[in-house]
Amino acid sequence: MNTKTYKKLIASQLNENFKSAVEVVEIALPQPAASQVLIKNKFAGINGGFDTLLCRGDVPYVNLIPPFDLGVEAVGEVVAMGEDVKNFQVGDAVVTTNRGGGYREYQIIDANSAIKVRETTPEVLTLMPTGVSALVALEQVGEMKSNEVVLVTAAAGGTGHIAVQLAKLAGNHVIGICGSEAKVQLLKELGCDRIINYRTENLGQVLKQEYPNGIDLIFECVGKQVFDTCVDNLAVRGRLVVLGFISEYGKNLEQVTQPRIYHQLFWQAASVRGFLMPHYQEYMPEARDRLLNLFYSGKLKVFVDQRQFLGIESIPTAVEYLLSGQNCGKVVVKFE
Numbered sequence: 001m002n003t004k005t006y007k008k009l010i011a012s013q014l015n016e017n018f019k020s021a022v023e024v025v026e027i028a029l030p031q032p033a034a035s036q037v038l039i040k041n042k043f044a045g046i047n048g049g050f051d052t053l054l055c056r057g058d059v060p061y062v063n064l065i066p067p068f069d070l071g072v073e074a075v076g077e078v079v080a081m082g083e084d085v086k087n088f089q090v091g092d093a094v095v096t097t098n099r100g101g102g103y104r105e106y107q108i109i110d111a112n113s114a115i116k117v118r119e120t121t122p123e124v125l126t127l128m129p130t131g132v133s134a135l136v137a138l139e140q141v142g143e144m145k146s147n148e149v150v151l152v153t154a155a156a157g158g159t160g161h162i163a164v165q166l167a168k169l170a171g172n173h174v175i176g177i178c179g180s181e182a183k184v185q186l187l188k189e190l191g192c193d194r195i196i197n198y199r200t201e202n203l204g205q206v207l208k209q210e211y212p213n214g215i216d217l218i219f220e221c222v223g224k225q226v227f228d229t230c231v232d233n234l235a236v237r238g239r240l241v242v243l244g245f246i247s248e249y250g251k252n253l254e255q256v257t258q259p260r261i262y263h264q265l266f267w268q269a270a271s272v273r274g275f276l277m278p279h280y281q282e283y284m285p286e287a288r289d290r291l292l293n294l295f296y297s298g299k300l301k302v303f304v305d306q307r308q309f310l311g312i313e314s315i316p317t318a319v320e321y322l323l324s325g326q327n328c329g330k331v332v333v334k335f336e
């Protein structure tokens with residue numbers, strides 16, 4: 001291998017704005033230690049929300065001090081390995097999901113942390129950790145059942161489009177919320193029972209009129225008024241899972257004054273539950289294998305957004321693009 005150096009994106013300072021926090025650096029390519037593999041990343045998944053919060057210093061469970069590495073999931077090819085590594089060969093396609101392992105051309109990790117996949121295609125990046133988060137949030141936190149009404153916000157996004165299909169596969173009536181006609185078309189393909197484009201229909205009115213008994217399970221990624229409307233429409237014993245609040249990432253948090261949330265929850269015996277994948281790590285391997293099986297057997301359709309981002313330098317623009325809400329499916333960046 002002739003390559004001597006490689007590029008990665010680091011957060012060199014904390015900043016409200018992702019672009020202002022990061023810089024591209026070029027560093028020497030290391031040699032893998034005995035139990036490690038060296039991977040040439042081909043594609044990485046963009047997690048614009050998490051990236052922005054990280055660079056603002058607003059992710060309390062990691063509390064990183066700059067400079068630190070960025071990016072999480074990547075799919076790539078094994079290019080070298082240490083002498084103790086027996087279960088990989090040069091050329092194997094692998095996915096990795098280590099924090100700091102995504103936004104770089106090469107990475108070295110312990111061989112046990114690499115997951116073999118069939119090909120280095122970007123589609124597998126919809127599954128882990130994104131799809132895994134959707135599965136674990138629905139099942140473990142949302143206690144997903146069958147024959148219930150399930151509502152998914154940001155339903156045509158990277159996380160949402162997997163959640164929609166898992167809720168359908170479990171035998172539920174699924175409502176998908178989205179913000180454009182292109183996303184409506186994608187959600188039709190996924191078999192959503194009711195699609196609400198919040199730019200052309202009023203979410204609260206539709207839910208009150210068409211679902212007077214409320215929603216049993218809500219997969220909520222957006223926050224602000226969408227969250228308020230969702231809480232307002234929970235069924236008796238309904239569960240709302242908070243996956244995120246993307247409408248407030250990169251902004252100062254809105255201060256609200258209204259009666260405390262227990263007034264809404266108590267009379268419905270409903271609940272609002274937070275979900276954060278790092279706190280549910282023990283479910284990851286089974287969920288990942290199940291998703292890979294669903295994908296390879298054609299039971300799960302996965303969508304990668306069509307907008308092309310090429311190279312480490314394009315990542316800040318990809319993050320901005322994701323936060324602009326235009327994407328359909330998972331946003332990825334391609335390397336080389």
Ligand SMILES: NC(=O)c1ccc[n+]([C@@H]2O[C@H](COP(=O)([O-])OP(=O)(O)OC[C@H]3O[C@@H](n4cnc5c(N)ncnc54)[C@H](OP(=O)(O)O)[C@@H]3O)[C@@H](O)[C@H]2O)c1
Pocket residue numbers: 046047048049050129130133153154155156157158159160177178179180183221222242243244245246247248275276277278322323324325326327328329330331
């Ligand atoms: N808790 C966890 O462990 C975990 C794991 C994975 C993801 N997440 C969360 O899941 C959510 C989705 O993440 P993702 O990476 O898959 O992104 P994504 O859904 O592919 O893209 C974000 C989508 O959010 C929607 N959105 C609604 N209001 C928005 C606003 N004001 N600004 C920007 N976007 C807005 C947009 O779709 P519409 O306009 O169609 O609504 C946009 O396409 C995020 O909140 C993320 O933090 C959480």
